Amino acid sequence: MLTCQQVTELVTRYLEGQMEWRQRVAFRCHLVVCPHCRRYVRQMRVTIATLGKLPEAPPPPQVRKALLEHYRAWSQKPE
Numbered sequence: 001m002l003t004c005q006q007v008t009e010l011v012t013r014y015l016e017g018q019m020e021w022r023q024r025v026a027f028r029c030h031l032v033v034c035p036h037c038r039r040y041v042r043q044m045r046v047t048i049a050t051l052g053k054l055p056e057a058p059p060p061p062q063v064r065k066a067l068l069e070h071y072r073a074w075s076q077k078p079e
Helices: 004-015 021-033 035-053 061-075
Strands: none
Touching: 004 021, 004 035, 021 035
8 A cells, every 4th residue: 555655645646547457446546534534535526627727827027037956066077
């Protein structure tokens, strides 16, 4: 059976239908016995649905510039 930590890490894949059947069964089995994770998954569904209703808006130019600068700095760091 999955742990609460694993459910938290896998919730997006579960909600997007991107799990193989065995993992999906293990996920659902955990939800049957864990009210906290059931609540968490419910909250994630509501959050995703709510965010999906918001109109798309481009970021302000200064935010876009800052994000691009951070990305460039991050992508040029040696591994």
